[in-house]
Amino acid sequence: MSDLATLTLAGARDALRRKKISSRELTTSFIKEVEGARGLNAFVTETPELALDMATRADARLSRGEAGILEGVPLGIKDLFCTKGVKTTAGSKILGNFVPTYESTVTRQMFDAGAVMLGKLNMDEFAMGSSNETSAWGPVISPWQRKGSNTPLVPGGSSGGSAAAVSARLCLGATGTDTGGSIRQPAAVAGITGIKPTYGRCSRWGIVAFASSLDQAGPMAHTVRDCAIMLQAMSGHDPKDSTSAPIAVPDFEAAIGKGVKGMRVGIPKEYRLDGMPAEIEALWAQGIAWMKDAGAEIVDVSLPHTKYALPAYYIVAPAEASSNLARYDGVRYGLRVNGDDVIDLYEKSRAAGFGREVQRRILIGTYVLSAGYYDAYYLRAQKIRTLIARDFEQAFEKCDMLLTPTSPSPAFGIGEKTDDPISMYLNDVFTVTVNLAGLPGISVPAGVNNEGLPLGLQLIGRAFDEATLFRAGQVIEDAAAFKARPDSWWK
Amino acid sequence: MSVDEKTVRKVAKLARLAVPEERLAPMAGELNKILAWVEQLGELDVNNVEPMTSVAKMRLMRRADVVNDGNIADDLMRNAPNAIDNYFTVPKVVE
Numbered sequence: 001m002s003d004l005a006t007l008t009l010a011g012a013r014d015a016l017r018r019k020k021i022s023s024r025e026l027t028t029s030f031i032k033e034v035e036g037a038r039g040l041n042a043f044v045t046e047t048p049e050l051a052l053d054m055a056t057r058a059d060a061r062l063s064r065g066e067a068g069i070l071e072g073v074p075l076g077i078k079d080l081f082c083t084k085g086v087k088t089t090a091g092s093k094i095l096g097n098f099v100p101t102y103e104s105t106v107t108r109q110m111f112d113a114g115a116v117m118l119g120k121l122n123m124d125e126f127a128m129g130s131s132n133e134t135s136a137w138g139p140v141i142s143p144w145q146r147k148g149s150n151t152p153l154v155p156g157g158s159s160g161g162s163a164a165a166v167s168a169r170l171c172l173g174a175t176g177t178d179t180g181g182s183i184r185q186p187a188a189v190a191g192i193t194g195i196k197p198t199y200g201r202c203s204r205w206g207i208v209a210f211a212s213s214l215d216q217a218g219p220m221a222h223t224v225r226d227c228a229i230m231l232q233a234m235s236g237h238d239p240k241d242s243t244s245a246p247i248a249v250p251d252f253e254a255a256i257g258k259g260v261k262g263m264r265v266g267i268p269k270e271y272r273l274d275g276m277p278a279e280i281e282a283l284w285a286q287g288i289a290w291m292k293d294a295g296a297e298i299v300d301v302s303l304p305h306t307k308y309a310l311p312a313y314y315i316v317a318p319a320e321a322s323s324n325l326a327r328y329d330g331v332r333y334g335l336r337v338n339g340d341d342v343i344d345l346y347e348k349s350r351a352a353g354f355g356r357e358v359q360r361r362i363l364i365g366t367y368v369l370s371a372g373y374y375d376a377y378y379l380r381a382q383k384i385r386t387l388i389a390r391d392f393e394q395a396f397e398k399c400d401m402l403l404t405p406t407s408p409s410p411a412f413g414i415g416e417k418t419d420d421p422i423s424m425y426l427n428d429v430f431t432v433t434v435n436l437a438g439l440p441g442i443s444v445p446a447g448v449n450n451e452g453l454p455l456g457l458q459l460i461g462r463a464f465d466e467a468t469l470f471r472a473g474q475v476i477e478d479a480a481a482f483k484a485r486p487d488s489w490w491k
Numbered sequence: 492m493s494v495d496e497k498t499v500r501k502v503a504k505l506a507r508l509a510v511p512e513e514r515l516a517p518m519a520g521e522l523n524k525i526l527a528w529v530e531q532l533g534e535l536d537v538n539n540v541e542p543m544t545s546v547a548k549m550r551l552m553r554r555a556d557v558v559n560d561g562n563i564a565d566d567l568m569r570n571a572p573n574a575i576d577n578y579f580t581v582p583k584v585v586e
Contacts, residue, residue, distance in 0.1 A: 312529075340582065
């Protein structure tokens with residue numbers, strides 16, 4: 001039996017193919033881990049019977065030599081992906097009893113590739129949050145704790161259940177989605193790897209929509225290689241999503257190991273924020289040194305409109321959300337509260353079904369799109385988005401990728417930032433630019449701070465050049481030799 | 492620009508969201524904090540900048556205009572909170 005404490009997705013895949021272990025054995029072990037970690041609140045729905053059934057079928061295919069990319073590998077699925085016959089809530093009361101009758105394209109592709117689903121993972125309501133505290137099903141507790149303290153910390157968000165489940169080793173990988181940083185920021189603060197691919201790389205069909213021009217699915221796992229394997233299965237053109245790119249998917253895993261010798265790594269000076277914690281500054285300097293040691297050329301670049309990205313995002317994302325969330329009306333599906341007339345029914349159902357942050361964003365979005373304000377807010381934000389994308393285009397004339405910190409701080413305590421939305425929004429200051437420009441970004445664990453909490457480095461690439469991020473991400477992973485693990489206090 | 496209780500009431504109506512009277516003032520405060528923060532976008536001169544309407548540099552893909560799905564009424568009704576004989580129900584709208 002493989003040791004779950006060190007097993008990677010790639011290692012499990014290889015062991016399954018060499019028949020050193022069966023998917024049923026592996027899945028049974030992980031089901032026990034999931035059951036033993038309920039205190040973390042990472043899973044909102046456990047599907048052990050389905051998992052064992054999928055594992056049995058994977059074993060049959062393995063024995064016939066028909067293994068898919070993820071054959072027999074137990075994974076967790078963020079509760080934003082519609083899963084046929086399995087409750088999908090998006091972390092919201094309004095979808096509290098919603099059971100999709102269809103499968104999202106990304107999960108369909110993963111299951112076709114042999115993946116085993118252990119269950120659905122907790123998340124911020126409709127993916128709106130950076131700490132997993134807006135979930136209708138309660139916060140996720142990070143497996144990580146500060147040295148000598150048992151203060152419960154957040155796992156980051158919005159893919160907080162995914163980050164916690166992977167870092168607590170309850171599954172070998174998990175799907176996430178990233179609208180402003182929701183894969184990369186939780187990956188960074190939970191000490192795992194996560195990539196937001198280029199907009200259009202993964203189909204959005206069947207993923208509960210938040211902000212359609214920003215949303216992308218991606219993998220979260222222990223290593224860069226594990227993410228490459230998962231993304232391979234998740235990617236590809238889907239006619240059901242009109243923004244899905246009809247572009248061939250390269251062999252991501254094959255890019256790993258090629259190193260970065262002779263590549264140019266850009267360092268954007270605007271990411272050096274006033275008052276940035278010294279530990280983040282030091283980590284970034286360390287990352288630059290690692291890249292230099294590996295033979296990369298370091299280039300100073302400028303992304304002059306960086307400071308406008310977050311405020312522009314908080315116009316674009318709520319505007320799109322207010323439109324996307326208009327579908328929850330208490331009539332066709334979802335929570336219903338009866339009213340005196342149909343308008344009253346809509347208003348009461350939505351007030352009862354949506355949590356506080358979601359309501360706040362719907363109101364902001366409705367306001368910035370309302371007559372008389374559209375030009376001042378939404379149109380202006382769209383123009384700023386053009387400027388931000390142009391900044392990246394100009395930077396990529398001088399370099400092949402950018403290196404930045406992922407998150408401005410390590411994990412914080414539950415409840416520490418919930419009173420001030422803007423201080424919460426600032427968690428995404430280094431990640432949100434990438435969504436606005438539609439580019440790929442990867443976060444790789446790079447070290448721990450003096451309290452023992454993980455910190456991540458982010459690499460940003462050209463559109464559809466995830467291969468370079470896997471290649472360079474592996475260089476950081478090798479140099480960092482990140483071995484820190486949370487103590488298993490929840491067991 | 493800042494919003495008052497009256498504006499919050501109007502926007503909540505547009506958003507079909509019941510906001511209780513006592514929540515209007517605090518909500519106006521919360522929204523104003525966010526709006527004051529995004530105000531910094533006004534610093535930039537964006538007169539000659541095209542708005543980004545599509546993040547991907549490609550033409551929107553189209554599917555063939557053919558029927559390729561259907562006869563799934565039961566699936567469509569399965570999550571309806573209140574249905575009668577494959578009809579969604581709402582309170583009476585015609586007197």
